[in-house]
Each structure stands twice: as C-alpha cells, then as structure tokens.
Amino acid sequence: MPSLPHIPVLRHGPAYESLDTVEVRDHRTGTPLAVVSQANAGIVRRDLRKAGARAASLRARPIDELLDLCARAVEPFLEGTLPLNDAGDEQSADQYVRALSATSGMPHALVRANMEKIATVLRDMPAILRGLTRGLDPAVLDTGVGVQNGVPVSYADAADALGVVLPSNSPGVNSIWLPALALKTPVVLKPGREEPWTPLRILRALEAAGLPREAFGFYPTTHDGAAAILEGCGRSQLFGDARTTAPYAGNPAVEIHGPGRSKVVLGPDEADRWETHLDVLVASVARNGGRSCINASTIVVPAHGDAVAEALAARLAAIEPRPADDPEATLCAFANPSVAEWIDGTIAAGLAAGGAVDVTARHRDGDRSVTLDGSTYLRPTVVRCERPDHELANTEFLFPYVAVVEVPSDHVVAAIGPSLVVTAITRDPALRQALIRSPHVERLNLGPIPTSHVDWDQPHEGNLFEFLRVRRAVARDEGW
Amino acid sequence: MSDPIESAPRPASPEEAAEQLDAHVRATVAWHFSAETGTPFWIDRARDLGLDAVEEITTFADLARLPRFDGEWLRSEPHARFVPRAFADRPYTIFETGGTTGMPKQRIGWDDYKIDYAAFSSTLDDDAFPPGGAWLMIGPTGPRRLRLAIEFLANHRGSPCYFVDLDPRWVKRLIRERQFDQAKAYMEHVLDQAEQILKHREVTALFTTPKLLEALGERLSIPEAGIRGVFCGGTEMAPQNVRFLCEEVLEGEVTFVPTYGNTLMGLAEHEKDFASNGYSITYHAPQPRAVVRVVRPDDPDVLVDHDEWGRVELTTLTRELLLPRFLERDEAIRRRPTATHPWDGAGEVRPFRANEERIVEGVY
Structure with a gap:
C-alpha cells in the first residue's frame, strides 16, 4: 500500500513537515486519506515576524498583474492536477472532489458548485474589487493615492498579513478571503481540521498562475496556533461558533464570521401571497445543503404561519439523503456523527419544552436522523414556533433547518436580532425603512431574492477593502 | 567515606541495576524504620x-507493602513527622510545590538537592x-527547591547565577479566570527583566521553561546574546516543540539540555541522541x-508495556525522604533501558491526560 500523502505546512516558502501530525479520514470508512502537519504556535509567531518584508514584496507587484494572475488560476483550480506537497504527491480535480466529499460529507455535486463559486471570484476579481472599493481606480492600489469622484483619496495599509481561521463546513467560505491577495495583502490560512483540501488547492492554483510562495502561508495547527494567527496578523477573519469567537468579539482586528441567523421577512402586503414566494423560501433554507451562514434559519410572517410552515415542510421533506456521487444529492452527511446527534437532541429538547412543533415530522417516514451508506444525515426540518423568543426560533444548525414565526410587522426589527442576511419581501414603506435603517441587518435583499444568493460586487460579511486599508486625509500640492 | 545511599556506581546491565536498587531499598528502609x-x-x-519493615522489605517490589504515598500527607502532616531522628538537630529547608489554590505540598530537605545537582x-x-560563565534562571523561584538547586548547580561549576522570578501560581490563576491579557502582560514583565540582564551582563547559560525560552527567542537571538547552553525543565516538550526549539529558537547553535524533575524526585537525565530519534526525549x-x-x-500496580503510554509513578x-510509589500528575511512554542508563526510562513526559484536552474544533 502506498504511503499516505503528507500535507505540509507552507511557511511562505518551502514545505515544512511537522513531527506533529493528524490524519484526515473518510468519514464513512475511517480510511485515512492524508497526514496533515500541525504547526506549533511558535512557528506561526516566528514566521509572522517577517510579514512586513513579504507584504512589501507583494505590494511591489502592479495590480493588473495580480488580477491577471487570479484569472489565470481559474483553469488550474477547476481542472488542474496540483501538488499536495513538495514530495511529488498530486491531486486531480476529481480526486479533490472525492477527498473533500469523503472528509466533509458534502456530496460531489455541491462540492462542484462551490468550486464554481470560487472560480467566479478568481475570474471576476476586477468586478469584485470595484464592488469592494466602490469603483476606485485599481491603480490607486498601486500608488496609495488618487482621485475618486473628484475627491483626492489616500489609503494606508492596515495590516501586513490577513490571518484566516477557516471552518470545515463549506468550501465556499474561501471566497471571502480570496480578494485579499488582489488587495496586495499576504494571507496566513489555518484550514479547518476536516478541510485542508480547498484552501490548499486555491493556493496551489494561484502558485501555478505565478503567485510567489512568500505571499501565502498555510498553517494547519492547533487551538494555540489559531490564537497566534489571530494575535499576530494585523487583521484576521475568524470563522466559528459563538463559543469560539466570543474571546475576539469587539476586537477591531478580528472580523468574526459566526452563525448568520439569516432570515426571510414577509411583509403585510405580501403575506396573503405567500404561496408565490415558496421557491424563494426553499432556496433560502436548503441551497448548499443548508450549510452556509447565508441560509435562512428563520422565516418571519405577519400571518399564515401555520400554512407557510406546512407548505414549506412538504417541499423540504421531499429532500432525502442520496449517495455522495449522485448528481441530484443536495444533503450533506455529518462527518462527525456526534454533531448530528447533538443537533438532533437540541431540537428534540426544544420541542419537548413546548410552544414549537416539528411540522416536517408529518411529511416524512421515520426519524430526522438517518444513515445511508455509513453516513449520518439530518433530514430538513421546519419548526413552527409560537413565539419569536422560543429557543428554536432564532438559531442556526448545520443542515436545512428553519423556524417559522408570526410577528406583527411593526415588531419585526426588534424581534429578529442580528442577522447576516435579511430578504425583505415587502413594499410596505414602514417595514422597508425599519429594515434599511437597522444596524443588525448586514446584507439586505429587497424583493424575492433567496438569502443564499450572492452578488459578488456586493461585499457581504464585512468589506475586505475597508478592513485591509485605512483611508487617510490627504492634501496634494500641484505637481507633487 | 562513600555513603551507599548518597552515591552509587553506575550499573553495567539491567540485572546489575536491579540488584543495586534492591540493596539501596534495604539500606534506605533500614535508615527510615x-x-x-x-x-x-x-x-x-x-x-x-x-509490619517489620526491615525484615519484610528487602527488594524494590516489596515496597508494595507500604501504602502508596499520598500527596495530601505533605499538606496535613506536621513537618516534624518527616524529620529523620538522625537529623533532629539540623534545621531544615521547606520546599513547596503546587499551591495554585489551597495549601501547597511541602517537602522538607537538607542536602538532597545538592547531592542530586552535583x-x-x-x-x-x-x-x-x-x-565560571554566568547563568540566568528565568522561572519559578520563591519557595521552590529549583531556585536553590540552580544556584547551587551554577556555583558548583564555579559560576554565578542571575534570577528572574515567575510566579506560576499567579499565571495559573489568571488563565483559570480567563484573564489572558493579564497573563500576557505578566509574561512580558518577566521577559523584560530577562532581556535587561542579557543586555547588560555577560551570560553564557540559561535555565528556563520551554514556553519562556520560546518567548525570549521572539525578542532576541539567543546565540547572539552569548548563550551557549540552555537547561530546560517542564513538561511541554512534545517532539515537534523540541525540534522547533533546537532548530529555530536556538538556531541550531546552542546546546539544549532538557530535564524532567521536581521537588520530590530530584532530576532525571535525558538521552543525548534525541535529535536522531525524532526529537523524542x-x-x-x-x-x-x-x-x-x-x-x-x-491499575497502577501494573507496568505498561515498553513503548506504551502510561502514568508516571x-x-x-533518600535519607531525607522515603516516598514509595507516588502517582505523579504526568504521563509518559515507557522506554527501554539503555547502555548509559540500564533501567527503564520515561519518554515524552507530559501532563496526565493532556491529549484528551486537545481542543475539539467547532463544527463551523
């Protein structure tokens, strides 16, 4: 039997094999697929001491060159056979899809959809930068000074490195840090434990397109190593649940990507026409296997709550687990069955407390939790909650889960709390204005647009340009 | 006169080591009882x-007739109960261990640390x-044996020793209360002092912990500061950490001497070829x-097999202390006897059950 490929630490240069390793395994069979080096925290800190020089080198490259480089990375990312290490182990695109599916539980079809999403970001980087910078001339990224809308502007660098502590739930999240490289900021990535594949593949594709290794670090590491990244990079993105992210809440150098608690709000003017919006509701809840923070986890209506829940349950209950390589598969398996067990138990306890009913239960045979081909799945679940403050009404789980609640329109903003995405299906002026003005709504879709829809020219989950650059006042004398 | 309890020739084989140990047990039991x-x-x-100890305890295995030493006794028993009658007229030193919360364990002593460190x-x-070259100790001083022991070791080699204190009880309390900023500030305070000494005085040897060594290496080049040897104690020495310390923090230029020891034991010697054994110490x-x-x-009455993990006992x-079969809060891999040390060793010592505390990452 050939030895397992070793996925090394990439320290902005040659591959480094740690003596501390973990195996990533096929979640169904337990078969190890690779050995992954674990960087000790000291390595992260030591390498970050040279971040300034590395950033200077990336910043010396013209923006046009970096945008071309991103575009050239599309083909190797989607099609290429790329190195896993410096020892000759490689991975084709198909092998990547299978490996990621095996370790994360995501079906092949969804992995491919996520690849497409990442490819789009690489390909459309110029448009994404326009969105992030609100139309700034890209040349200003080279010089740091320029004119925008007739006003002189100048930007300082906020950080010499962007640290990113990644999750394992969906490969699509990698699209969030990707523009940093076009913004001339080296990245320091900590992959999720079950998902070294995607960030590595992106970096290898960029390397194949000409990005120098000094522009990126890849540090599979422990909790301590993650803390070293968050403390040592001038700016960081942290993905995680509320417990993981709590110590960094309020830290301006750390952008937190926690649970999204995204929502669809139906206004009083559209409530009677809820049936025409059912497709939007289904797509909001179930797209990407319900694994994203932009999936809706609450639907807020002024009336017809029971009917909406019933119709949605009928549609979602039809989504059944399918084998990972089935092109129609849209549900993800749980790589760690105890997570599914915990979620299932939490929902059961919430229902037992009263005031909430699992409407999907009537539409399916058997339990919420099922196994297929050795994998554990949770089937889509619609819970009708009597009150918006029920413990199941404003929560988020890693599968297609949604609560339906009735809230009078003039109470909606107070009731929904912080929400990453809100789709507001309403022309009611008061409700629209209240949502537009609410600081708790990070992204607002006006009209029947699924919460899970992404416009790449619209920065969501924070504006990376504003995170990595600080605008300063500037005065320029003529000719200077 | 050579005293068999205080010095013994190094045995040549595991059999000789076992015989020597049994003879030493008899002499020690005769002394304490x-x-x-x-x-x-x-x-x-x-x-x-x-129990007629002298009659019934004639081998190491016979020590099982005595109760396993309970650390609690070092908190609750009056010190006088542990003073051998032969030492009744000699004042003693009190050494402490633990004590982050509640009463620390206290061991009394006279000469053991000098015998061990010499x-x-x-x-x-x-x-x-x-x-003759100066030492710097950065680590727990206070009521600990280590502080006197390191100064003795330096003096024994004709060297003086500077000290920067680190109070581990305070650090542990800060961490338990999740006051990480305060813990960090305290570490900075400790390192500031160490840096001052290294800047203004010529120092050739260090004693510190792996964490402090790493942090010091983030501030300055240890070989450039004139350090030629680092004596390092602590249980945070997994192979990757040791390799990182040797290759990067010490820049491959400074000799690294790890040790495992504590107030109750003395100090253990490491096998010097660790770098060629995957940095496993x-x-x-x-x-x-x-x-x-x-x-x-x-089932602590049973040894684990060689190369298996188990708890350290x-x-x-010694004449000062008879401490039979005390269960430490550490775990290790049981290692085979070697040519230089023909008795079992303990590999990759770390806090007991450290591996179970490895952080399980969130689901996102």
Missing part, C-alpha cells in the same frame, strides 16, 4: 500495619555550560535514589 535514625511518620505506619553537573558539557530517573515507572492509569529513596 530504625529507632535511632528513622522517620516518625514511617515508624508509626509500620507499627500500625504490624551528580547532574557531571553530565553537563563544559563547552555548552562553561565553568527519554528521561532516566537518577536511580537508585529515585525510580520512575510508567504504570497503567486504571515516582519512588524516592
């Missing part, structure tokens, strides 16, 4: 157990720890004065 020299605590125990000194390389207790065994956590056999 005799009416003239013995220790009140043990004399009373033997009486309560109806013996250890002969294992140090004079190029890495030049006789094996320690051998200073037998016959102390014996470390690696036992099954669920310590037996100390």
Whole structure:
C-alpha cells in the first residue's frame, strides 16, 4: 500500500513537515486519506515576524498583474492536477472532489458548485474589487493615492498579513478571503481540521498562475496556533461558533464570521401571497445543503404561519439523503456523527419544552436522523414556533433547518436580532425603512431574492477593502 | 567515606541495576524504620500495619507493602513527622510545590538537592555550560527547591547565577479566570527583566521553561546574546516543540539540555541522541535514589508495556525522604533501558491526560 500523502505546512516558502501530525479520514470508512502537519504556535509567531518584508514584496507587484494572475488560476483550480506537497504527491480535480466529499460529507455535486463559486471570484476579481472599493481606480492600489469622484483619496495599509481561521463546513467560505491577495495583502490560512483540501488547492492554483510562495502561508495547527494567527496578523477573519469567537468579539482586528441567523421577512402586503414566494423560501433554507451562514434559519410572517410552515415542510421533506456521487444529492452527511446527534437532541429538547412543533415530522417516514451508506444525515426540518423568543426560533444548525414565526410587522426589527442576511419581501414603506435603517441587518435583499444568493460586487460579511486599508486625509500640492 | 545511599556506581546491565536498587531499598528502609535514625511518620505506619519493615522489605517490589504515598500527607502532616531522628538537630529547608489554590505540598530537605545537582553537573558539557560563565534562571523561584538547586548547580561549576522570578501560581490563576491579557502582560514583565540582564551582563547559560525560552527567542537571538547552553525543565516538550526549539529558537547553535524533575524526585537525565530519534526525549530517573515507572492509569500496580503510554509513578529513596510509589500528575511512554542508563526510562513526559484536552474544533 502506498504511503499516505503528507500535507505540509507552507511557511511562505518551502514545505515544512511537522513531527506533529493528524490524519484526515473518510468519514464513512475511517480510511485515512492524508497526514496533515500541525504547526506549533511558535512557528506561526516566528514566521509572522517577517510579514512586513513579504507584504512589501507583494505590494511591489502592479495590480493588473495580480488580477491577471487570479484569472489565470481559474483553469488550474477547476481542472488542474496540483501538488499536495513538495514530495511529488498530486491531486486531480476529481480526486479533490472525492477527498473533500469523503472528509466533509458534502456530496460531489455541491462540492462542484462551490468550486464554481470560487472560480467566479478568481475570474471576476476586477468586478469584485470595484464592488469592494466602490469603483476606485485599481491603480490607486498601486500608488496609495488618487482621485475618486473628484475627491483626492489616500489609503494606508492596515495590516501586513490577513490571518484566516477557516471552518470545515463549506468550501465556499474561501471566497471571502480570496480578494485579499488582489488587495496586495499576504494571507496566513489555518484550514479547518476536516478541510485542508480547498484552501490548499486555491493556493496551489494561484502558485501555478505565478503567485510567489512568500505571499501565502498555510498553517494547519492547533487551538494555540489559531490564537497566534489571530494575535499576530494585523487583521484576521475568524470563522466559528459563538463559543469560539466570543474571546475576539469587539476586537477591531478580528472580523468574526459566526452563525448568520439569516432570515426571510414577509411583509403585510405580501403575506396573503405567500404561496408565490415558496421557491424563494426553499432556496433560502436548503441551497448548499443548508450549510452556509447565508441560509435562512428563520422565516418571519405577519400571518399564515401555520400554512407557510406546512407548505414549506412538504417541499423540504421531499429532500432525502442520496449517495455522495449522485448528481441530484443536495444533503450533506455529518462527518462527525456526534454533531448530528447533538443537533438532533437540541431540537428534540426544544420541542419537548413546548410552544414549537416539528411540522416536517408529518411529511416524512421515520426519524430526522438517518444513515445511508455509513453516513449520518439530518433530514430538513421546519419548526413552527409560537413565539419569536422560543429557543428554536432564532438559531442556526448545520443542515436545512428553519423556524417559522408570526410577528406583527411593526415588531419585526426588534424581534429578529442580528442577522447576516435579511430578504425583505415587502413594499410596505414602514417595514422597508425599519429594515434599511437597522444596524443588525448586514446584507439586505429587497424583493424575492433567496438569502443564499450572492452578488459578488456586493461585499457581504464585512468589506475586505475597508478592513485591509485605512483611508487617510490627504492634501496634494500641484505637481507633487 | 562513600555513603551507599548518597552515591552509587553506575550499573553495567539491567540485572546489575536491579540488584543495586534492591540493596539501596534495604539500606534506605533500614535508615527510615530504625529507632535511632528513622522517620516518625514511617515508624508509626509500620507499627500500625504490624509490619517489620526491615525484615519484610528487602527488594524494590516489596515496597508494595507500604501504602502508596499520598500527596495530601505533605499538606496535613506536621513537618516534624518527616524529620529523620538522625537529623533532629539540623534545621531544615521547606520546599513547596503546587499551591495554585489551597495549601501547597511541602517537602522538607537538607542536602538532597545538592547531592542530586552535583551528580547532574557531571553530565553537563563544559563547552555548552562553561565553568565560571554566568547563568540566568528565568522561572519559578520563591519557595521552590529549583531556585536553590540552580544556584547551587551554577556555583558548583564555579559560576554565578542571575534570577528572574515567575510566579506560576499567579499565571495559573489568571488563565483559570480567563484573564489572558493579564497573563500576557505578566509574561512580558518577566521577559523584560530577562532581556535587561542579557543586555547588560555577560551570560553564557540559561535555565528556563520551554514556553519562556520560546518567548525570549521572539525578542532576541539567543546565540547572539552569548548563550551557549540552555537547561530546560517542564513538561511541554512534545517532539515537534523540541525540534522547533533546537532548530529555530536556538538556531541550531546552542546546546539544549532538557530535564524532567521536581521537588520530590530530584532530576532525571535525558538521552543525548534525541535529535536522531525524532526529537523524542527519554528521561532516566537518577536511580537508585529515585525510580520512575510508567504504570497503567486504571491499575497502577501494573507496568505498561515498553513503548506504551502510561502514568508516571515516582519512588524516592533518600535519607531525607522515603516516598514509595507516588502517582505523579504526568504521563509518559515507557522506554527501554539503555547502555548509559540500564533501567527503564520515561519518554515524552507530559501532563496526565493532556491529549484528551486537545481542543475539539467547532463544527463551523
């Protein structure tokens, strides 16, 4: 039997094999697929001491060159056979899809959809930068000074490195840090434990397109190593649940990507026409296997709550687990069955407390939790909650889960709390204005647009340009 | 006159080591249980157990007739109960361990640390720890044996020693209360002081912990600061950490001497070829004065097999202290006897059950 490929630490240069390793395994069979080096925290800190020089080198490259480089990375990312290490182990695109599916539980079809999403970001980087910078001339990224809308502007660098502590739930999240490289900021990535594949593949594709290794670090590491990244990079993105992210809440150098608690709000003017919006509701809840923070986890209506829940349950209950390589598969398996067990138990306890009913239960045979081909799945679940403050009404789980609640329109903003995405299906002026003005709504879709829809020219989950650059006042004398 | 309890020739084989240990057990038991020299605590125990210790304990295995030493006794028993009658007229030193919360364990002592560290000194390389060159200790001083021991070791080699204190009880309390900013500020405070000494005084040798060594290396180049040898104690020495310390923090230029030891044992010697063994460090207790065994956590009367993980059990056999089969809060891999130390060793020592605390990442 050939030895397992070793996925090394990439320290902005040659591959480094740690003596501390973990195996990533096929979640169904337990078969190890690779050995992954674990960087000790000291390595992260030591390498970050040279971040300034590395950033200077990336910043010396013209923006046009970096945008071309991103575009050239599309083909190797989607099609290429790329190195896993410096020892000759490689991975084709198909092998990547299978490996990621095996370790994360995501079906092949969804992995491919996520690849497409990442490819789009690489390909459309110029448009994404326009969105992030609100139309700034890209040349200003080279010089740091320029004119925008007739006003002189100048930007300082906020950080010499962007640290990113990644999750394992969906490969699509990698699209969030990707523009940093076009913004001339080296990245320091900590992959999720079950998902070294995607960030590595992106970096290898960029390397194949000409990005120098000094522009990126890849540090599979422990909790301590993650803390070293968050403390040592001038700016960081942290993905995680509320417990993981709590110590960094309020830290301006750390952008937190926690649970999204995204929502669809139906206004009083559209409530009677809820049936025409059912497709939007289904797509909001179930797209990407319900694994994203932009999936809706609450639907807020002024009336017809029971009917909406019933119709949605009928549609979602039809989504059944399918084998990972089935092109129609849209549900993800749980790589760690105890997570599914915990979620299932939490929902059961919430229902037992009263005031909430699992409407999907009537539409399916058997339990919420099922196994297929050795994998554990949770089937889509619609819970009708009597009150918006029920413990199941404003929560988020890693599968297609949604609560339906009735809230009078003039109470909606107070009731929904912080929400990453809100789709507001309403022309009611008061409700629209209240949502537009609410600081708790990070992204607002006006009209029947699924919460899970992404416009790449619209920065969501924070504006990376504003995170990595600080605008300063500037005065320029003529000719200077 | 050579005293068999205080110095013994190094045995040539595991069989010789076992014989030597059994003879040492007999001498130590005779000392602690005799009416003239013995220790009140043990004399009373033997009486309560109806045990004729000198008759019945003639081998290391026979120590099982004594109760496993309970650390609680070092908190609750009056010190006088542990003073051998032979030392009744000598004032003693009180050394503490633990004490982050509640009462620390207290061991009393006279000469043990000098005997242990003088013996250890002969294992140090004079190029890495030049006789006469100054030492700097950065670590727990206060009521600990370590502080006196390191100064003694330096002096024994003709060297003076500077000290920067780190109070581990305060650090542990800050971490338990999740005051990480305060913990960090305190570490900075400690390192600031160390940096000042290194800047203004010529120092050739360091004693510190792996974490402090790493943090010091983030501020300055340790070889450029003139350090030639680092003597390092602590249980945070997994192979990758040791490799990182040797290759990067010490820049491949400074001799790294790890040790495992504590107030109750003395200090264990490491196998010097660790770099060629994947940076896995094996320690051998200073037998016959102390014996470390690696036992099954669920059945500590049974040793684990060689190369298996188990809990560290310590037996100390000196004139000052008889401490049979004390279960440490550490775990290790049981290692085979070697040519230089023909008795079992303990590898990759780390806090007990450290691996179970490895952070399980969130689902996102």
